[in-house]
Amino acid sequence: MKIILALLALFPALAVATPDQRIERSIGEIEQQVIDWRRDIHRHPELSNREERTAALVAEHLRRLDFDKVETGIAHTGVVGTLRGAKPGPVIALRADMDALPVKEMTGLPFASEARGEYMGREVPVMHACGHDAHVAMLMGAAEVLAQHRKQLAGTVKFVFQPAEEGPPPGEDGGAPMMVEEGLLTGPDAPEAILGLHVWPEDSGSLVYRSGSFMAAADTLDITVTGRQTHGSSPWLGVDPVYAAAQIVTALQGIPGRHLDITRGPAVITVGSFQGGVRGNIIPDQARLLGTIRTFDAGERERLHQRLVATVEGIAAANNATAEVSITQAAPITGNDPALLQRMRPTLEWASRGTLAEGNLITAAEDFAYYQEHIPGLFIMLGVGDPTVPRAERPSNHSPYFTVDESALLTGVRALVGFALDYAEAAPSP
Numbered sequence: 001m002k003i004i005l006a007l008l009a010l011f012p013a014l015a016v017a018t019p020d021q022r023i024e025r026s027i028g029e030i031e032q033q034v035i036d037w038r039r040d041i042h043r044h045p046e047l048s049n050r051e052e053r054t055a056a057l058v059a060e061h062l063r064r065l066d067f068d069k070v071e072t073g074i075a076h077t078g079v080v081g082t083l084r085g086a087k088p089g090p091v092i093a094l095r096a097d098m099d100a101l102p103v104k105e106m107t108g109l110p111f112a113s114e115a116r117g118e119y120m121g122r123e124v125p126v127m128h129a130c131g132h133d134a135h136v137a138m139l140m141g142a143a144e145v146l147a148q149h150r151k152q153l154a155g156t157v158k159f160v161f162q163p164a165e166e167g168p169p170p171g172e173d174g175g176a177p178m179m180v181e182e183g184l185l186t187g188p189d190a191p192e193a194i195l196g197l198h199v200w201p202e203d204s205g206s207l208v209y210r211s212g213s214f215m216a217a218a219d220t221l222d223i224t225v226t227g228r229q230t231h232g233s234s235p236w237l238g239v240d241p242v243y244a245a246a247q248i249v250t251a252l253q254g255i256p257g258r259h260l261d262i263t264r265g266p267a268v269i270t271v272g273s274f275q276g277g278v279r280g281n282i283i284p285d286q287a288r289l290l291g292t293i294r295t296f297d298a299g300e301r302e303r304l305h306q307r308l309v310a311t312v313e314g315i316a317a318a319n320n321a322t323a324e325v326s327i328t329q330a331a332p333i334t335g336n337d338p339a340l341l342q343r344m345r346p347t348l349e350w351a352s353r354g355t356l357a358e359g360n361l362i363t364a365a366e367d368f369a370y371y372q373e374h375i376p377g378l379f380i381m382l383g384v385g386d387p388t389v390p391r392a393e394r395p396s397n398h399s400p401y402f403t404v405d406e407s408a409l410l411t412g413v414r415a416l417v418g419f420a421l422d423y424a425e426a427a428p429s430p
C-alpha cells in the first residue's frame, strides 16, 4: 500500500477508486456480517477439541469464497484455508482460535450462550469467555475481503482456524503444538510469518503490542511431599508432610525475589491447591501442591525451575520427608518479533487509526507461542473494553461478564487484511 500512496502523491487525479479506497470500502461493507458471525458463534460456543459446528461454518465460508485449498480436521477440528494472490510473493499465516470455556455466561446479552458441554466427565455450561468468537468472525471477514482483492495480493495467505487454545481436555492432545506437528509450518506452502490477534479489555478499537516478550511462559507445577503417617497427638513418631509442604509454599515466594534477575522480567509462582490428610488428628503420609509458574525470560525460567527443585528437595530433606517435583510446560513465551514488528508497524498504525500503543506485560499465556518457536510472529491485543468504565473495573477474559465491544471488530479485520497485503511490500531493503 505504501507504493500506492506514493503514486497518489504524484498523481492526485488517481485518488478516486484507488485500490486502497476499494479495500477500505470492502472492509467497511463486511462489518455487519462480521458482527452477525460473531453473535452466531457466541450463541453456540464449543469446548476445546469439540469445535465442530464452528469449524463447519468456517470451512463452508472459505469454500464459498473459492479458496485454493480448504483443509479440515487439522489437529482434530482445525481448518486451514489457502488463498493464493494474483501476484507472486511470500506465504504468510493469519491465526484465529475457536474454542470456548466451561463458564456460565452472565452478560445478559440477547445472544448470550445457553450451551452446555462435557468437561472431565461433568456437564458444564459453555461460554466464549475469552472472545475467541470474535477472533473467528474477524478472520472470516478478512478472508472475504482478501478473496475479493486477490488481484492486489502478492503471495499466499494461510487462514489458520485453530482448536483448543485453552488447552485440550486432560488425556487429549491438541492446539497449536498439534497444528505444528501436523505440518502447518512445513512443506511447499510453509508460512514465513504469522499474525494473531486477541481481544482484551483495553480501550475499544485500540491495538496494543509489546516488542519482545509480551505474554508469559506458563508451566504447571505438581509437588508431592511424602512423610510417614502417625497420630496427630504425637508428631515425633512420624514425619509430617503437611508441615513440610507449608514451608515449601512459603519458601517458593522467595525464589523470584532472592534468586532471579528481576531486571530480565518478573516471575510468578502460585500454589493454587494444597491437599493433604482427611481429618485433624491424623498426620497423613502425603501432601500435594498444585500450582502455576509464569516467566518472561527463557534463561530466568530455567533458573527458576532449578531453584524450585532445589528448594523443595532441601526443605523436604530438612523435615525428614521426601518430595517429588513435576514441572510441565503449558506454553512458551508469546511476544512480538522485533524486526517483524518494525516492518509491519506502519500497517498496524493504519489499522489502529493511530491508537497503536505499547502495553504492559501480560502474565496470562497463549499457545500462539508454539508457532513463534518456528517462525517470526506478531501477537497483538485488540481493545474491546468500554472506555467509559475504568480499566480495572472492566471484566477480564474468562470472566462470566466478559463482553466484546463489537465496534472494535473492524480494527481487527483491518489489521489482518493489512498484514496480508503489506507484508511483501514492507520487506526490508536488502
Ligand SMILES: [Zn+2]
Pocket: 130, 166, 397, 398
Ligand atoms: Zn483464554
Ligand SMILES: [Zn+2]
Pocket: 130, 131, 132, 165, 198
Ligand atoms: Zn484466549
